[in-house]
Amino acid sequence: MKILVVDDDIHILELVSIHLRQAGYTVVKAMNGLEALKVVDREWPDLAVVDVMMPGMDGYTLTKKLREDTEIPVLLLTAKGEMEDKERGFLAGSDDYLVKPFEPKELLFRIHAILRRYDKAVDRMIQVGPLLINRQSYEVVLGKKSLLLPLKEFELLSVLASRHSQVFTREVLVERVWGFDYEGDEQTLSVHIKRLRDKLEKLTNQVKIVTVRGVGYKLEVSE
Structure with a gap:
């Protein structure tokens, strides 16, 4: 399974990537929304982990684009935990929402759950x-x-x-x-x-x- 990680914070980007690789995933990275869309066209990932707060194209906008153009599931990462932020994320088309700081194990559990749901929903x-x-x-x-x-x-x-x-x-x-x-x-x-x-x-x-x-x-x- 290949996972795209999108975050303008290089430390978070590398930390998430390390844990995903240790869990056996292939990781591709992008530091903004426009770069992420180019990576999607080239790499065709199975899931995207997207930070909400990014300059230019934010995570909500990127999620909407991904949902319009692909069937790639999206897990949003954010420092905000308010209900309206979660609602905005789900309305944009995200599959799940994880608030920073988070335990790496919880990130992996949520990714696994999303991929399992999509595997069951795959058109046969x-x-x-x-x-x-x-x-x-x-x-x-x-x-x-x-x-x-x-x-x-x-x-x-x-x-x-x-x-x-x-x-x-x-x-x-x-x-x-x-x-x-x-x-x-x-x-x-x-x-x-x-x-x-x-x-x-x-x-x-x-x-x-x-x-x-x-x-x-x-x-x-x-x-």
């Missing part, structure tokens, strides 16, 4: 063009035709389909499908892409895996 069916991807049965269905894929090929297709037309770097795809600590040959991804591409071509010509040279791959849907 992905519709992309004419294809229906069933994430429970590992089937790809087109009308009366169905295709059963090996696990890694299915996970690869699911990641690409989760945001079709978005380019995923090779590094992100390897991390999503094989894990961030994968130490195998990078050629493995190319082999799986080729196999998956061949199978999709036999099923439909409306959904294609497109290579973006020097970057990675994206799923393209045509009418």
